[in-house]
Amino acid sequence: MVNQVNTEPKSRADMPKTPYSAPVIGSTGKTGSWRTFNPVIDYDTCNRCRTCWLYCPEASIDLDEDGTPHIDYDYCKGCGICAQVCPKKCIEMVRAGQEEAT
Amino acid sequence: MKTLLMSANYAAARAIVSARVEVVAAYPITPATTVPEQIALLDEEGIYKGEFIRVESEHSAMFACIGASSTGARAFTATSSNGLLLMDEALHWAAAARLPIVLANINRSVSPPWNIHVTHDDSMSKRDTGWIQFYVASVDEFYHTIIQAFKVAEDERVLMPVMVSADGFVLSHTVSTFDYLEPEEVDEFLPPYKPPHWVMNPDNPVSHGNIVFPEYYQEFRYQMHEASKNALKVYEEVERDYKRLFGKYFGGPIDQYRCDDAEVVFTSQGTVGAEAIDAIDELRDEGYKVGAARVRMYRPFPVEPMRALASKVKAFASFDRGVSYGFGGHVANDIRAALYHSPYRPIVKSYIGGLGGRDVTVDDIKEIILDTVKAVESGEMGPEETWHDLLE
Numbered sequence: 383m384v385n386q387v388n389t390e391p392k393s394r395a396d397m398p399k400t401p402y403s404a405p406v407i408g409s410t411g412k413t414g415s416w417r418t419f420n421p422v423i424d425y426d427t428c429n430r431c432r433t434c435w436l437y438c439p440e441a442s443i444d445l446d447e448d449g450t451p452h453i454d455y456d457y458c459k460g461c462g463i464c465a466q467v468c469p470k471k472c473i474e475m476v477r478a479g480q481e482e483a484t
Numbered sequence: 485m486k487t488l489l490m491s492a493n494y495a496a497a498r499a500i501v502s503a504r505v506e507v508v509a510a511y512p513i514t515p516a517t518t519v520p521e522q523i524a525l526l527d528e529e530g531i532y533k534g535e536f537i538r539v540e541s542e543h544s545a546m547f548a549c550i551g552a553s554s555t556g557a558r559a560f561t562a563t564s565s566n567g568l569l570l571m572d573e574a575l576h577w578a579a580a581a582r583l584p585i586v587l588a589n590i591n592r593s594v595s596p597p598w599n600i601h602v603t604h605d606d607s608m609s610k611r612d613t614g615w616i617q618f619y620v621a622s623v624d625e626f627y628h629t630i631i632q633a634f635k636v637a638e639d640e641r642v643l644m645p646v647m648v649s650a651d652g653f654v655l656s657h658t659v660s661t662f663d664y665l666e667p668e669e670v671d672e673f674l675p676p677y678k679p680p681h682w683v684m685n686p687d688n689p690v691s692h693g694n695i696v697f698p699e700y701y702q703e704f705r706y707q708m709h710e711a712s713k714n715a716l717k718v719y720e721e722v723e724r725d726y727k728r729l730f731g732k733y734f735g736g737p738i739d740q741y742r743c744d745d746a747e748v749v750f751t752s753q754g755t756v757g758a759e760a761i762d763a764i765d766e767l768r769d770e771g772y773k774v775g776a777a778r779v780r781m782y783r784p785f786p787v788e789p790m791r792a793l794a795s796k797v798k799a800f801a802s803f804d805r806g807v808s809y810g811f812g813g814h815v816a817n818d819i820r821a822a823l824y825h826s827p828y829r830p831i832v833k834s835y836i837g838g839l840g841g842r843d844v845t846v847d848d849i850k851e852i853i854l855d856t857v858k859a860v861e862s863g864e865m866g867p868e869e870t871w872h873d874l875l876e
Contacts, residue, residue, distance in 0.1 A: 385682050385690050394703050399582045399643060399711075401704065402682045402692040 408456065414442075417460030419475040421453055427472035434464035434473060485730065488664045492623045492655045495662050496562065496588045497522035499630035501532050502665045503586075503674055506557040509537040509548030511567065514600045515652040516590040519562035534558075542567040546574030546585075553583035554684040554692065558634060558677045560585070564652060565592035565606045572610070578645045579614025579708065581692065584637030584677065585645040587615070588630060591754065591805075592652040593840045601841020602651040604753060604806035608782075608814045614708050616646040616715045617782040621758040624662040625734050626650045628726070629780075631670060635722045638677050641714040651755045651805075653841065665730065673729055712784045719781060737786035739778040742768060743793060746775030748856050752803040753779050753815060756844045763849035774853055785818050791826045794819075799831035801856035803849075803872075805838040812836065812869045831856070831865055837872030848872060 387404045391397045423434075430449035442458040443451050453464075465473040490498070496519050500508060510520035526532035535552075539545045542563050549559040563571065568589055578585050593603035607617060616636060620626045626648065633646035650656055682690055696704065716737060727733040739757065742764050743749055750760050757778030767774045777793060777800075779786070794800070804813030811817060816834035823829055833856045838844040852872055859866050 384679060385685070385688050387690070391700070394707065397700065397703055397707070399681050399704075399707055400580060400692065401694045401696050401700075402690040403694050404690050 412456040414454075414456045414458055417455075417458060417478055419460045419462060420455065420478050421458065421460065421462065421464050422474050422476050423451060423453065424472040424474070425450070427470050429470055431469060433467050433469060437463050437467045439463060485663050485665055485669065487661050489659060489661050490623065491518065491657050491659050492626045492650050493518040493562075493590065493657065494522045495623050495627040496630055496650075497526060498664055499627045500534075500560055501526060502667055502670045503631050503634050504533070504558065504667050504670070504676070505560045506534040507537065507549065507552035507559045508532075508534060508561065509539050509545045509552070509559070510561045510563070511539050511542050511545045513542070513564045513567040515592055515656045516562045516564040516567065516588070518656070519588055519590070542570040543574055546571040546578060546587075549585045550574060550578050550581060550583055551684075553578070553585050554581070556677060556679045556683050559583075560587070562588040562590065564590040565594050568606045568610060569594065572613070575610055575613040575615060575645075577693075580704065582643040582681070582708075582711070583645060584634065584643060586630060586633045586637060587645065587647045588626075589647050589649040590652045590656045591649050599840045600652065602654055602754070602805065603839045603841070604649070604804070604814070607647060607649045608806045608808070610647070611783050611814070614644055614712060615783065616642070616644055616712065618646070618648045618780055619753040619778075619782060620648060620650050620655070620734075620780065621755050621778060623655065623658065623660040624732075626655065627662045627664070628730075628732050629734065631665070631674065632719075632722050632726055634677075635674055636715055636719050639718045639722075640680050642711050642718050643680075644708070644711050644715065649754070654755045663730075663732065669730075673725060716781065716784050716786055716788075735778065735780060736789065737779075737781035738789045738793065739780055740793065741776040741778075743775035743777060743796065745773055746796070747773045747798045748801060748853060748860060749775045749777050749793065749797045749799075750801045750803065750849060750853050751777045751779060751815065751819065752805075753782065754805065756803060756805060756838060756849070759844060759846060760849050763846045763853065766846065767850055767853060772853070772857060774857070779815055782815065785822060787822045790819060790822045791828055794823050794826065794828035794830050797830050799833065799856050799860045801833050801835060801853050803835045803837065803844075803852060805844070807836050807839075816869075831859060833859060833866070834869040835872050836869065837874075842873065
């Protein structure tokens, strides 16, 4: 069968002719663990303009149908671009582990 | 089938139409240029139905073919010499990705010194990439071998890319008749390519070329080695089918001429093999028991057919239009290696010549063969390697 993946071949007969793999979420690790600062959105101030979504270099911001942004912390690397470009300045970069303090 | 009159390069372009190639990506380089040039014209006229991608280098040409073939498209390119060498990384990639791409290589000398005429060094230096290699001797053979090449490449027992090499200018720009097949005539022989194992498809995505550590790497290479060796048997089948369907046969992996009772056999690749036929006829008329064997398939090396031939002869006069620096003629040394572990160990005298497009005439070939005949008759092997027609 085309594009069938066998993850642990026991013999040559189990092996593909050339290496390929099917995509799996987080197959190379969830890179969100790299963050030093976490972006936190103040939804009361956010006007759903989508600027953060447009600028996020990791495509780690998803939108609801009404444009409400949600940060995917499994992959967000904490670069802070969303906070920088936000016209309402309603995304705050909070040092990881200090969320309670704010 | 109809007879057309064209250069080998134009005939190669027609083979792309006959084989219903879907993607051609090519960059011009003399003397291969007129292959993509003619395909571009056929594209403009709507005769070639596939895509023609104008790329910025040969490296890109081969990677565009790799991309196309990965999606299941039948892909083709043509190049020469330095262009082939610029593809090097991609040639290894195409073979290891097991993609049945076909490449027409118009043999041209590698520079410096700058030279646009034939030497086989360009493709011979690519013999270890995994590509199946053919060398042809006529316009008709070039056209039909390209069609056959897709059949060999796409066979599930092979799944390796195929390079069909033709001598620069001597063949590429020589106009001759050939028997053209309409795509409708070829369909039964060459149905559409369907990748049997993996394919780039956004609806069922995979990533290819993943990292493989020591646990498995060697097994991928072993599979390639097996696949390449399978190509010898597969090609014999392909040629049998081709002969049945179209009445065309070019002599198998080693095209032999008057070898049955020959004591000395002249081996060569490419157009010199066609020239050798006249030399053999003249020498036969003069009473010498000689024959000619043209090595059409160079990778995989036709070990068993070569041993079978060796069992009948006293000596080979093996002619190489190229050199592996520090060791000698590519094919002569492969013949020697193929016979070392066989009971048949005739003399193998190596001759190197015709480099940079220097003419190899009937008289040259006769002189080489007679040098080997002399070695057989005198019992003195003489030099293992002779550079033919070398200035003092």
